[in-house]
Amino acid sequence: MPASWVYRDQTIMAFMDIQPVNQGHTLLVPTAHAPHIADLDNSTTTRLFALARRITRTLYKTLECDGVNWLVADGEAAGQEVFHFHLHLIPRHHNDGFGFRFPDDYGDLPTRQVLDRTARAIRDRVEP
Helix, strand or coil, X not given: CCCCEEEECCCEEEEECCCCCCCCCEEEEECXXXXXXXXXXXXXXXXXXXXXXXXXXXXXXXXXXXXXXXXXXXXXXXCCCCCCCCEEEEEECCXXXXXXXXXXXXXXXXXXXXXXHHHHHHHCCCCC
């Protein structure tokens, strides 16, 4: 399939999104199949995010953007449509029309007790 390549090696590909939010919208994709971020090995994850940092720096310099969103839709409920892990780097400009919507109850803050309980449940199950 044709692509407008930004970077490519044996582990990672980076290319222009064919339906960009803004000019410079780049996708980073591991060459080995991994449906979700948790399925990536540590080496690939490290290399992919290091490359994302380098490309982000270049987007700022090249496109003079005001910001860059790193976006991963991991799982169907998160909006993932292509079940091969990919990271979007989306250059942003003030008032570009792109953004996130929050649920109506977003302003209802949880208690510290709820936050601590959730943190403990996650902390006790984090794999080494």
